[in-house]
Amino acid sequence: MFTPNGIHHVAIICSDYERSKKFYTQVLGMTVAAEHYRQERQSWKLDLSLNGKYVIELFSFPDPPPRVSRPEARGLRHLAFEVGDLSLALRHLQQHQVEAEPVRIDEYTGKRFTFFADPDNLPIEFYEK
Known part of the structure; x- marks a missing residue:
């Protein structure tokens, strides 16, 4: 029977890259593992670690649509x-x-x-x- 080894990461798309980068690093104390700007997508990709373990990919895209997250919306x-x-x-x-x-x-x-x-x-x- 197949069983995953664990959760590899969570991906988050933000509306303001610098504001979210500051929040996840300064408020939540995550460490930048890698940061890349993808010109063809006009998108940043920030890999964040917590206690030495890779946990979050933070993305920016031009004008991402909002996602319903409350109250009790379907999805994550x-x-x-x-x-x-x-x-x-x-x-x-x-x-x-x-x-x-x-x-x-x-x-x-x-x-x-x-x-x-x-x-x-x-x-x-x-x-x-």
């Missing part, structure tokens, strides 16, 4: 990051003027989590380990 629902201390993570978001929803408790695990949005309003979750 959100991107979740595990954090060790949710209170510390929330203070970090506040320092970067990123608003988060009120903290919730997972009814099955008892763990705390919250949602916030990237610069294109894509839903991101911090889930406390």
